[in-house]
Amino acid sequence: xxxxxxxxxxxxxxxxxxxxxxxxxxxxxxxxxxxxxxxxxxxxxxxxxxxxxxxxxxxxxxxxxxxxxxxxxxxxxxxxxxxxxxxxxxxxxxxxxxxxxxxxxxxxxxxxxxxxxxxxxxxxxxxxxxxxxxxxxxxxxxxxxxxxxxxxxxxxxxxxxxxxxxxxxxxxxxxxxxxxxxxxxxxxxxxxxxxxxxxxxxxxxxxxxxxxxxxxxxxxxxxxxxxxxxxxxxxxxxxxxxxxxxxxxxxxxxxxxxxxxxxxxxxxxxxxxxxxxxxxxxxxxxxxxxxxxxxxxxxxxxxxxxxxxxxxxxxxxxxxxxxxxxxxxxxxxxxxxxxxxxxxxxxxxxxxxxxxxxxxxxxxx
Amino acid sequence: xxxxxxxxxxxxxxxxxxxxxxxxxxxxxxxxxxxxxxxxxxxxxxxxxxxxxxxxxxxxxxxxxxxxxxxxxxxxxxxxxxxxxxxxxxxxxxxxxxxxxxxxxxxxxxxxxxxxxxxxxxxxxxxxxxxxxxxxxxxxxxxxxxxxxxxxxxxxxxxxxxxxxxxxxxxxxxxxxxxxxxxxxxxxxxxxxxxxxxxxxxxxxxxxxxxxxxxxxxxxxxxxxxxxxxxxxxxxxxxxxxxxxxxxxxxxxxxxxxxxxxxxxxxxxxxxxxxxxxxxxxxxxxxxxxxxxxxxxxxxxxxxxxxxxxxxxxxxxxxxx
Numbered sequence: 001x002x003x004x005x006x007x008x009x010x011x012x013x014x015x016x017x018x019x020x021x022x023x024x025x026x027x028x029x030x031x032x033x034x035x036x037x038x039x040x041x042x043x044x045x046x047x048x049x050x051x052x053x054x055x056x057x058x059x060x061x062x063x064x065x066x067x068x069x070x071x072x073x074x075x076x077x078x079x080x081x082x083x084x085x086x087x088x089x090x091x092x093x094x095x096x097x098x099x100x101x102x103x104x105x106x107x108x109x110x111x112x113x114x115x116x117x118x119x120x121x122x123x124x125x126x127x128x129x130x131x132x133x134x135x136x137x138x139x140x141x142x143x144x145x146x147x148x149x150x151x152x153x154x155x156x157x158x159x160x161x162x163x164x165x166x167x168x169x170x171x172x173x174x175x176x177x178x179x180x181x182x183x184x185x186x187x188x189x190x191x192x193x194x195x196x197x198x199x200x201x202x203x204x205x206x207x208x209x210x211x212x213x214x215x216x217x218x219x220x221x222x223x224x225x226x227x228x229x230x231x232x233x234x235x236x237x238x239x240x241x242x243x244x245x246x247x248x249x250x251x252x253x254x255x256x257x258x259x260x261x262x263x264x265x266x267x268x269x270x271x272x273x274x275x276x277x278x279x280x281x282x283x284x285x286x287x288x289x290x291x292x293x294x295x296x297x298x299x300x301x302x303x304x305x306x307x308x309x310x311x312x313x314x315x316x317x318x319x320x321x322x323x324x325x326x327x328x329x330x331x332x333x334x335x336x337x338x339x340x341x342x343x344x345x346x347x348x349x350x351x352x353x354x355x356x357x358x359x360x361x362x363x364x365x
Numbered sequence: 366x367x368x369x370x371x372x373x374x375x376x377x378x379x380x381x382x383x384x385x386x387x388x389x390x391x392x393x394x395x396x397x398x399x400x401x402x403x404x405x406x407x408x409x410x411x412x413x414x415x416x417x418x419x420x421x422x423x424x425x426x427x428x429x430x431x432x433x434x435x436x437x438x439x440x441x442x443x444x445x446x447x448x449x450x451x452x453x454x455x456x457x458x459x460x461x462x463x464x465x466x467x468x469x470x471x472x473x474x475x476x477x478x479x480x481x482x483x484x485x486x487x488x489x490x491x492x493x494x495x496x497x498x499x500x501x502x503x504x505x506x507x508x509x510x511x512x513x514x515x516x517x518x519x520x521x522x523x524x525x526x527x528x529x530x531x532x533x534x535x536x537x538x539x540x541x542x543x544x545x546x547x548x549x550x551x552x553x554x555x556x557x558x559x560x561x562x563x564x565x566x567x568x569x570x571x572x573x574x575x576x577x578x579x580x581x582x583x584x585x586x587x588x589x590x591x592x593x594x595x596x597x598x599x600x601x602x603x604x605x606x607x608x609x610x611x612x613x614x615x616x617x618x619x620x621x622x623x624x625x626x627x628x629x630x631x632x633x634x635x636x637x638x639x640x641x642x643x644x645x646x647x648x649x650x651x652x653x654x655x656x657x658x659x660x661x662x663x664x665x666x667x668x669x670x671x672x673x674x675x676x677x678x679x680x681x682x683x684x685x686x
Contacts, residue, residue: 174641205625275585277611287559291557
């Protein structure tokens with residue numbers, strides 16, 4: 001059973017394992033052009049100084065609301081879009097320095113599974129062709145060898161060899177997503193970015209796709225970057241989790257630690273908002289006021305301070321440092337720097353102590 | 366037994382088939398459910414099970430290829446299926462039953478100000494003049510938490526949550542008896558989702574309205590639900606009290622669906638339902654879930670009856686005969 005691998009104790013998870021990917025100070029700004037000359041008017045700060053690492057053979061979950069830059073992180077790591085600055089170290093080399101021939105080699109080792117299984121397959125290509133396209137580009141295999149691999153990959157994702165001749169429209173969403181997985185796998189990559197692989201699927205088949213990803217990871221020793229907005233799915237699938245808000249990583253920790261003791265106020269609010277399928281379940285839910293600010297003009301200091309129920313003066317002036325608060329539990333919050341354990345907690349008492357009773361009643365429901 | 370709220374809507378044996386080249390698609394096939402005042406009935410099901418068609422059937426928004434369309438829809442004491450097209454449009458649609466369509470946040474008119482857009486149904490259906498309608502719109506926008514200065518803005522200037530609130534205000538401005546919400550929160554982020562759900566809970570109690578919530582998101586729906594109807598392949602396979610449904614689902618499909626929901630801080634891994642839902646063009650005879658059902662037995666080849674279980678729960682399965 002794969003459970004044994006995924007239910008490791010936090011201590012084992014942070015034990016010195018080999019880092020496969022290390023992302024250092026990744027920055028991606030998108031230009032906003034306007035006017036007759038298409039001059040750059042502003043920059044969308046989609047990803048702003050994000051650092052993290054992914055160990056070999058693990059699943060790193062990346063969560064956040066839409067527009068927080070999680071997909072951009074995934075795509076810049078793969079060099080599908082060029083980064084503004086920063087480094088991505090794989091096997092001791094910065095992949096942003098690669099020239100075309102090295103880049104081509106790298107592309108075979110890093111693949112992506114897209115979110116939308118309806119638009120990520122070429123509708124005019126039989127799926128066997130889609131799956132073998134990478135093999136044609138990156139290897140010297142003949143048609144028969146390629147076909148053998150296509151058959152093997154289709155079988156691995158629970159489909160049949162004769163499906164190879166069919167077109168995408170003949171398949172359901174779940175099947176298409178499995179075809180997408182087979183395509184990502186054909187070149188036997190080391191690292192796969194899974195960009196919301198199950199969010200477009202019905203809940204009744206999500207677990208099937210996740211089980212396939214898990215089996216493949218066990219059999220081929222794959223490393224995943226698992227991007228998702230659903231915190232419950234990430235909890236079941238990842239070993240370590242990073243939380244992003246408005247282009248910044250605000251918290252990163254081994255899974256069990258993050259879910260049992262979220263340090264950053266944003267993570268706490270996010271977790272309290274997760275729906276539970278039980279009408280009798282009573283809980284304290286933290287509702288943040290306002291909307292996510294625009295990444296065109298993000299707030300100064302801590303980017304969360306405009307919505308944080310316990311923000312104080314320093315939060316709007318200085319950016320908190322993203323650092324390790326023990327056992328690989330990273331977070332960026334000024335309250336944590338005071339050294340007081342419970343200072344960053346969004347409990348009614350804590351909010352009341354900082355902002356008054358009224359504020360606490362407004363936020364905690 | 367606690368006092369029950371007044372019955373607002375009673376749907377009996379509702380059918381809606383679509384004519385296609387391949388034959389009739391049985392999108393809604395004999396659906397029964399009840400809705401009471403200040404309560405919400407949640408319709409849960411996978412994509413393609415006919416839940417959005419059910420919404421269209423209730424509001425009589427039929428596409429051109431609609432075929433068989435019959436059954437009974439009782440709104441209070443009136444069977445609204447007997448009304449002709451024009452009478453339905455004048456007396457029922459939006460005045461007494463309104464709807465927040467799927468992806469409502471993208472369904473707003475981009476060249477019309479939010480205030481005008483919310484006031485429009487009041488002018489058309491309630492015969493209000495411009496001034497009265499604007500007043501009603503302002504009142505309703507305040508109610509759903511849209512700041513008043515948004516009145517003169519366009520939909521693209523608003524965030525997803527605010528657009529969703531505006532769409533809700535548009536459905537509520539005529540103070541209808543029933544509001545149908547088709548996937549109201551599925552395109553929103555968790556935090557926005559939570560605040561919209563809170564808002565709808567409040568609306569349910571404050572206004573004299575009953576909600577029909579159509580969704581595939583079982584976890585979110587549990588917050589609003591008083592009653593649950595599970596749809597599978599065009600039919601309601603289980604209907605009943607929400608509290609008991611979520612703790613103890615009856616139909617094997619409901620079981621499997623609940624087991625597939627990933628839950629937070631839960632050791633049990635979510636499961637999946639193997640196979641695919643049957644085609645509604647030519648659904649299998651007998652129980653429509655039988656090919657995917659782990660508890661299948663000989664009887665399942667015959668059409669299962671709807672069994673009354675407990676006081677107010679019904680299940681369409683041979684296991685409970």
